[in-house]
Amino acid sequence: MAERKVFLAFLVIMLVFNVTVYALIINTISCTVKVIEKKILSAPQNLQASSFPSAVYLSWNPPSDADGSSIQEYRIYRGISAGMEAFMDSVDGSTLEFTDRTVSSDDLYYYYATAVNSAGESPASNEAKCSSTESIKGIESVIRLNEAKTSGFDPFSIQQNLRIYGLSNTYWAQNIIVVWPLTSKMSGAFEIYDQSQGSLPPPLNKIVFWQFTISIPSSSLKDSVTLRSSIDSGHLVMENDFTKYVWDRLLSSDYHLDISSPEIVVAGNPVKPSVTFEYPTNGYVDTYVRIGISPGTWLHGSNTVIRPPAHASTTENSAGMQWNANGLFQYSAGWTDQGLSFGADYEKAIASPPSVPSPSYVPNPPNAISVFLHCPANLSLFDSQGNHLGYNLTTGVIDQQIPDSLCLFSEDIQTIRILNPSGDYTLLVVGTGEGFFGLEVQWQNQTGVITTIWNSTGTISKDDVTSYTISAATVPQVTLIPEFPQSFLLLLLVMTLLLVGIVYRRKHPFDSHTRRPES
Amino acid sequence: MKSRIVMVCLSFALVFSIAYAATTIWSTSVSVIVTSPLDTVKVYSDAACTQEVTSIDFGNLQQASSSTREIWIKNEGTGTVTIFWVSTLSTVSGGKISDFMKYGTPPNEYYWTTTGTTIAPGIVAPRTYGINIAVDCPTQSFSWTISLEVR
Numbered sequence: 049m050a051e052r053k054v055f056l057a058f059l060v061i062m063l064v065f066n067v068t069v070y071a072l073i074i075n076t077i078s079c080t081v082k083v084i085e086k087k088i089l090s091a092p093q094n095l096q097a098s099s100f101p102s103a104v105y106l107s108w109n110p111p112s113d114a115d116g117s118s119i120q121e122y123r124i125y126r127g128i129s130a131g132m133e134a135f136m137d138s139v140d141g142s143t144l145e146f147t148d149r150t151v152s153s154d155d156l157y158y159y160y161a162t163a164v165n166s167a168g169e170s171p172a173s174n175e176a177k178c179s180s181t182e183s184i185k186g187i188e189s190v191i192r193l194n195e196a197k198t199s200g201f202d203p204f205s206i207q208q209n210l211r212i213y214g215l216s217n218t219y220w221a222q223n224i225i226v227v228w229p230l231t232s233k234m235s236g237a238f239e240i241y242d243q244s245q246g247s248l249p250p251p252l253n254k255i256v257f258w259q260f261t262i263s264i265p266s267s268s269l270k271d272s273v274t275l276r277s278s279i280d281s282g283h284l285v286m287e288n289d290f291t292k293y294v295w296d297r298l299l300s301s302d303y304h305l306d307i308s309s310p311e312i313v314v315a316g317n318p319v320k321p322s323v324t325f326e327y328p329t330n331g332y333v334d335t336y337v338r339i340g341i342s343p344g345t346w347l348h349g350s351n352t353v354i355r356p357p358a359h360a361s362t363t364e365n366s367a368g369m370q371w372n373a374n375g376l377f378q379y380s381a382g383w384t385d386q387g388l389s390f391g392a393d394y395e396k397a398i399a400s401p402p403s404v405p406s407p408s409y410v411p412n413p414p415n416a417i418s419v420f421l422h423c424p425a426n427l428s429l430f431d432s433q434g435n436h437l438g439y440n441l442t443t444g445v446i447d448q449q450i451p452d453s454l455c456l457f458s459e460d461i462q463t464i465r466i467l468n469p470s471g472d473y474t475l476l477v478v479g480t481g482e483g484f485f486g487l488e489v490q491w492q493n494q495t496g497v498i499t500t501i502w503n504s505t506g507t508i509s510k511d512d513v514t515s516y517t518i519s520a521a522t523v524p525q526v527t528l529i530p531e532f533p534q535s536f537l538l539l540l541l542v543m544t545l546l547l548v549g550i551v552y553r554r555k556h557p558f559d560s561h562t563r564r565p566e567s
Numbered sequence: 568m569k570s571r572i573v574m575v576c577l578s579f580a581l582v583f584s585i586a587y588a589a590t591t592i593w594s595t596s597v598s599v600i601v602t603s604p605l606d607t608v609k610v611y612s613d614a615a616c617t618q619e620v621t622s623i624d625f626g627n628l629q630q631a632s633s634s635t636r637e638i639w640i641k642n643e644g645t646g647t648v649t650i651f652w653v654s655t656l657s658t659v660s661g662g663k664i665s666d667f668m669k670y671g672t673p674p675n676e677y678y679w680t681t682t683g684t685t686i687a688p689g690i691v692a693p694r695t696y697g698i699n700i701a702v703d704c705p706t707q708s709f710s711w712t713i714s715l716e717v718r
Contacts, residue, residue, distance in 0.1 A: 074608045074650065075715040081625035081664070082708045083700055086632075118632035166631035166702070 089114055089163045089170040092122060097159055097178030104148045104157060104178045111163050111170055123162045123169065124148075130158050130175060138164075155179055417473075417518065419464040420488045423508050424481035427462040432471040437464055439478075472519050479512035489518070607644030608686070608715055616641050616691060623696070630704050635697035640715070642686040648717055649683035656698065656711040663704035666713070669695050683718070 093109040106124065119141030126148065127133035139146055141163070151157055156179045163170040421427040428438035435449035439457070448455050452467035466473070477487065488503040508514075612618045616639055625634050642648055656666045668679040670693060679694060686692050696713070 072717040073714045074648075074717055075610055077610060077620055077623060077713045078710065079623045079625065079656070079713060080708065080710045081634075081698065081700075082627045083664070083704050083706050084627045084629055085706050086630040086702065118629070118634065165629070167629070 086167045088168045089119065089165050091171045092161045092163050092173040095159065095161050095173040095176045097157075097176040099178055104151050104159070106146045106148065106159055106161070106176065108144055108161050108173060110144065114163065118165055120164045120166065122146075123164060125160050125162070125172070127158045128155070130177070133158055133160055133175075141165075151179075416491065417466045417469045418490045419475060420486075420490070421462040421477065422460065422484075422486035423477070423479075424483040424510075425477045425479045425485070425508055425512075427457075427464060428476040428478065429464055429466075430474045430476075432473075437466070438462070438476075469518075472517060475516040475518055477508070477512075477514045477516075479508040479510050481510050483508060608640060608642050608648060608650055610715070611639045611641060611691075612637070614639055614691070614693065625698060628698075628700055630700055630706070631702035633697060633699045635695050637693065638696055639691050639693050640684075640686065641691045642688050645688055647685060647687045649685045651681070651683050651716045651718055652679065652713055653716060654711060654713045656709070656713075659711045660704065660709050663701045664698055664709060665701075666696065666698045669697070 089111040090113050092111055095106065095108040098105040098107075108122070110119065121138045121141050122143065123138045124136050124146050125133035126136040136148070137146065146161075148157070148159075156177060158175055158177045160172040160175050162172055419427065419429070426439035428436065428440075429450070430436055431450050435451075436447040437450045437453050437455055438447060439445075439462075440447045446455055446457060450466060454463070454465040454467075456463040456465075477485075485504070485506040485508040487505075488500060490500050609616075610620045612620045620638055623636050623638075625636070628634055640650070652668055654666050656664055669676060670679060671677050684692060
């Protein structure tokens with residue numbers, strides 16, 4: 049109340065005496081300083097060096113006379129022997145630590161520091177020496193999808209096991225950063241359950257391990273996730289990214305690959321196996337199913353872009369497919385995504401080699417069989433023991449595994465010759481392009497007479513496979529059972545019927561009994 | 568009668584002369600300090616605003632050096648105020664020592680110059696007050712005041 053009266057009285061005085069108040073000071077602070085002569089500082093105090101993996105950590109105290117003086121920077125000197133240090137780096141005047149990350153493991157280093165102000169550089173601090181400890185050898189991360197997931201639409205979690213190798217001391221891991229997603233096609237969010245949430249994680253030892261779980265909501269359809277693990281020991285930071293494709297986990301349980309209904313016919317006709325691949329019904333993937341007769345060479349295959357959940361399976365049915373000499377059948381299925389393939393190749397015996405029909409009698413046993421091929425195709429022959437003669441579809445070289453055989457391949461003609469043949473042989477012709485087809489099989493008897501026992505012409509396309517069986521059993525006989533195209537058989541039937549009709553009409557011409565009476 | 572009239576006139580002339588003289592003298596003194604009852608903006612040395620600052624001692628500083636102090640300005644009144652800061656340092660040091668007030672952290676650091684700072688009731692404005700000493704500054708002690716004003 050008294051202050052208010054004083055203030056009012058002051059206002060009256062101001063009005064009476066026409067006082068102009070242009071500022072109202074509401075607070076004042078008195079300041080003092082004593083300016084002293086400029087001089088260089090004394091040396092930094094208590095320089096200490098500590099070992100860290102792949103680094104040496106330095107710390108020091110300011111010069112004793114630095115109080116009130118502006119330190120522009122600290123300079124760090126390093127050497128590999130005492131008293132031989134050279135300038136290495138500098139930090140600003142407010143920093144009292146430095147991490148040397150350019151050290152080699154187990155090498156001993158010597159350090160000293162100086163303080164710099166406007167007057168110049170101080171004397172050197174005490175000398176400290178240290179060697180770095182063992183290096184961090186790496187970070188290993190295993191990302192695993194949870195076991196409960198049964199389809200792509202189910203919520204799932206990712207568990208990451210993190211191991212840091214090369215640490216013999218104890219360090220604290222601080223930052224675990226989840227980067228999601230780098231390649232997502234939809235937006236989403238994470239829930240992160242970190243065992244160390246709310247406190248620092250357990251210390252990391254030489255083989256360190258801790259785990260946390262990232263749960264991904266079901267609404268987030270992701271094709272991959274990336275986890276970034278950052279190890280921050282306070283002086284060292286290591287980061288590593290790990291990308292894992294979600295569907296990888298599904299490889300082991302969520303797809304089914306089987307051979308269904310292989311149609312196996314007697315020799316001379318093809319088997320017609322089909323491969324059914326039941327793939328995950330969720331995911332933006334390209335699926336494929338391939339079948340073949342030798343590893344790595346796929347004669348038939350398909351690639352289908354899958355958009356879930358429209359498809360549940362895809363089937364590849366190869367009408368022209370046949371077994372190889374071992375009765376083995378190659379098949380492969382999987383999917384590709386983001387340029388990576390998931391899947392595997394398999395080999396499975398789907399049938400025994402077909403039985404050989406009773407051979408026809410051949411008067412003289414052959415002492416040689418020759419096969420000539422004129423076409424854009426590769427000629428290949430297997431004996432009953434699986435030995436191969438001819439072009440190897442896998443290795444790309446010409447095999448000559450059958451004893452007493454000859455294999456001559458040129459640009460125009462491919463020739464296979466087997467001396468003293470015995471048993472069964474499977475002959476494969478695999479088209480390498482479009483063109484005319486010419487195949488001739490000859491045998492030579494014991495007297496040296498060469499006889500063409502079969503030849504065939506036509507057209508062939510790339511990857512067309514034609515199989516023949518040649519039987520040279522212990523009895524002197526040769527049976528050649530070629531594969532006749534159905535169109536050829538149909539043409540033969542039509543021609544036969546036409547010929548029968550002509551012969552019939554010649555024997556039974558039209559007579560007056562069959563003609564319509566003239567009006 | 569005449570003398571009474573003359574006395575009255577002289578008295579009026581004296582009174583008006585004194586009044587005029589006093590008014591003229593006081594009107595030229597424009598530096599008026601009012602510290603109460605509007606003393607609602609306080610300065611502290613801690614962010615919690617528990618240690619009020621009335622003086623700052625920079626100690627011994629070498630020529631061509633600088634030093635800073637952190638202060639927190641709090642509006643403890645009930646109304647928003649716009650304050651300015653004024654220092655006598657440049658005057659007392661002959662221009663050999665300059666001072667500054669800044670806020671923020673790099674790279675978003677700003678200097679509080681001649682513009683006012685508006686502080687709402689209860690709000691604390693952190694500031695850094697610093698001085699730069701020229702290399703040719705006389706080696707002696709300096710005392711100055713910084714004032715927070717409402718204009």
